[in-house]
Amino acid sequence: MEYSAIVIGASAGGLNALKTILTGLDAEFSIPLLVTQHISAHSDNYMTVHLNSLCKMTVKEADEKEKIEKGKAYFAPPNFHMLVEEDYSISLSVEDKVNYARPSIDIMFETAAFAYGNRLIGIILTGANNDGAKGLKTIKEHGGLTIVQDPTTAEVDTMPRSAIDLFRPHYVLKLESIAELLNEINRKNKYRDPRIH
């Protein structure tokens, strides 16, 4: 079993959480990351520039129709939803906000689940609303691996709690353990986890 992509959703407190995970990944980490972080519509590209300077992998704002490549982390641009196409490229959309958010985590999770099926890992981090819970459940229904940040360790626990309240994710972990788990998955090409049912 090989995982082809990781989707991460974060809101309030997300920058620090993402920093912990992304800087905790091995130098040879190759599974592509797709990140939707709730962000003001008018913000610049500070976050991706900052994270790119800290991380070994390339961190960038996603371009429309961009092919998803190994060893890169793609962030949804401010004021655009990020969708995953079934040919493993990225689409952007300006349609209405979902869960009061654009970019919305649910949209990314849902389309990624269709594209990657059981080769997808979905992760929900800190945040003050319930965006992403439904999408993460969809990922599990398509056979993907689901991880939620341990709410007791989250800067804001609403988002992880909403996910756990909705369904039972495979893992509930603190940030450092999420990075460790991802490294382990990346190292074993044909990773299997006994807890997946």
Add this chain to the structure above:
Amino acid sequence: MNKPKAEKQNREPDTDVVNKNINLEIKLLLEAIYQKYGYDFRNYGQAHIKRRVLHRLSGSNLKNISELIHEVIYNDSFIKLILEDLSITVTEMFRDPTFYKRLREEIIPLLKTYPYLKIWHAGCSTGQEVYSMAIILKEEKLFERTQIYATDFNQLALKKAREGIYPIDKIKEYTRNYQRAGGKNAFSDYYTAKYESVILDSSLKKNIVFAEHNLVTDNVFAEVNLVICRNVLIYFNKELQERVLSLFEQSLMPGGYLCLGSKESLRFSSAYKHFQEIDDKEKIYKKNFYLR
């Protein structure tokens, strides 16, 4: 470690088959819509279409997309819902104020050198950005000698655009955008508030023609100095983007300008050779006077 493999493998084909069936049904649905009504979504980005169709399905009491196709063919009112689902009408006045500021400061002074000006706003949706342009042209004393063609394939959106009446709760955002875009007056000069709505000043409509035009199936209809088409191409696949960009290229006079959305680019298209980049961030391009 290998224990649950069998179970997982049993599940894999299921979701896979389900997904393949859904994709097939969506293909047939888009074909049916095109054959029966002439609206062509077959070259739209697939993820967007699938998401919207599945949401329409889950909000209905239909069992699957095949039943939805039946509705589309036999129920003329149902197609309206689907068209609303598939077209994106989200827009605002002076959306991306930095773009409008740049347009006003860098492009408008050059357009002023022409005795008469034609602008095509393609995919104008409910019209907010067209009126934003009209306001800028008015303030730059150019509106009187400009003709704006504002087109969309969505008739309902066009109707709203013609009316120029918008919900009052948006006005705060519009005003802030107007100011950030370098507006010269009070934004309230351009509308009258009535109950829950604002009605835009009718003088703004004077030189605007709103018309139905479908970028996917229709052709060049005028030669213009400026084409604005923002956040429309992101819904098209590469092939359709090529077609539409070439349509814009053919519609532009030599030396004319093309403005795309902040995340759209001309760079990887074959029309690129006919243009030079004026502003990479705001996606403003100028058509060459001759082939380089």
